Amino acid sequence: MGRTASTHASLKSRPFEPVNRPVHAPAREVVEDQLWYLDAHPTHSNDCATDRLLAAVLLSAKIRPFPVVARQVLSLLGDEDYRTADLEGVILKDPALSATFLRIANSALYRSLVPCESVLMACARLGRNAVREIVVGVVTMEMFRDIKSRGATIRDHCAGTAAIARTMADEWGLRSGDQLFLLGILHDLGKLLGIQCGIESYDGLPPSSLDTPDRLHLLERDRLGYDHAVLGAHVLHAWKLPEPIAQIVAWHHQPERAYAGGGVVGMQVALLRLADRLEYRLRHDSAPSEVVIDELSTSPDARHVGISAADLRSTWQPMVDAREEVLALFRR
Numbered sequence: 001m002g003r004t005a006s007t008h009a010s011l012k013s014r015p016f017e018p019v020n021r022p023v024h025a026p027a028r029e030v031v032e033d034q035l036w037y038l039d040a041h042p043t044h045s046n047d048c049a050t051d052r053l054l055a056a057v058l059l060s061a062k063i064r065p066f067p068v069v070a071r072q073v074l075s076l077l078g079d080e081d082y083r084t085a086d087l088e089g090v091i092l093k094d095p096a097l098s099a100t101f102l103r104i105a106n107s108a109l110y111r112s113l114v115p116c117e118s119v120l121m122a123c124a125r126l127g128r129n130a131v132r133e134i135v136v137g138v139v140t141m142e143m144f145r146d147i148k149s150r151g152a153t154i155r156d157h158c159a160g161t162a163a164i165a166r167t168m169a170d171e172w173g174l175r176s177g178d179q180l181f182l183l184g185i186l187h188d189l190g191k192l193l194g195i196q197c198g199i200e201s202y203d204g205l206p207p208s209s210l211d212t213p214d215r216l217h218l219l220e221r222d223r224l225g226y227d228h229a230v231l232g233a234h235v236l237h238a239w240k241l242p243e244p245i246a247q248i249v250a251w252h253h254q255p256e257r258a259y260a261g262g263g264v265v266g267m268q269v270a271l272l273r274l275a276d277r278l279e280y281r282l283r284h285d286s287a288p289s290e291v292v293i294d295e296l297s298t299s300p301d302a303r304h305v306g307i308s309a310a311d312l313r314s315t316w317q318p319m320v321d322a323r324e325e326v327l328a329l330f331r332r
């Protein structure tokens with residue numbers, strides 16, 4: 001592949017156009033430039049790293065294919081004139097999905113004055129984007145239900161990040177906050193796939209690397225030549241999730257790139273990163289901390305979104321509550 005800085009410079013100005021190649025297409029053709037890095041890793045050639053990534057994507061697609069029910073929901077919602085009753089019919093075919101879908105629809109994250117008593121009512125009230133993010137989010141979490149120990153902690157981290165990110169967007173009235181619940185659930189998908197497919201066990205790493213934001217992806221790049229963000233993004237692309245979901249997942253550890261591009265991608269990467277950092281903190285201590293609030297509110301992520309220490313202070317408790325509610329919901 002031999003990507004060079006000049007190749008990437010020319011690609012940067014080009015809008016990302018998803019290529020619907022099957023996941024079994026010739027290996028190097030499947031690596032998407034916008035879901036890869038701008039610079040080569042110092043100790044891995046791009047050729048070696050992309051070959052390894054593609055092997056991981058193929059393995060993930062084989063061992064963990066995207067569930068049929070989620071594919072059917074995405075396909076239905078892709079039609080401008082979808083019928084709510086058809087959507088209900090697909091969701092009801094999966095009793096576990098139906099139950100969790102309704103619980104989330106009635107959680108603090110999506111609740112309105114009138115509770116949803118049926119899947120049909122929830123589909124009608126929530127609308128296309130919310131139905132899509134809840135269904136895909138629930139189905140994805142279900143794929144990793146049997147995962148244990150370190151994997152279970154990562155699964156909880158994804159659920160917690162989803163709840164925090166959605167609450168931030170909601171409380172701060174951000175129009176660019178759409179799909180943040182789903183982005184939270186999917187952002188570390190690559191870690192879960194890595195564990196379940198036997199690609200990376202995370203054994204032998206310093207414990208702090210698994211309990212601190214922005215550390216693990218650097219170790220992964222040293223060990224594998226790519227990281228969980230890029231792996232997850234390529235699998236999401238193969239699953240045909242609507243853009244820019246895969247791009248945001250790919251860039252959640254490349255924030256400078258996302259912020260330089262700006263727009264919805266930059267905003268959502270910033271919110272996702274804030275939620276990610278908060279989740280690592282809240283798992284140990286949910287009490288408001290001025291040190292943490294100061295650290296977060298002066299970060300490039302907060303500056304990019306334009307949120308202040310006062311914003312974080314006023315949203316702290318709703319974020320704690322939402323995180324606990326969603327964790328309990330996915331642990332049932």
Ligand SMILES: [Fe+2]
Nearest residue numbers: 187188229252
């Ligand atoms: Fe990550």
Ligand SMILES: [Fe+2]
Nearest residue numbers: 157187188276
């Ligand atoms: Fe994370």
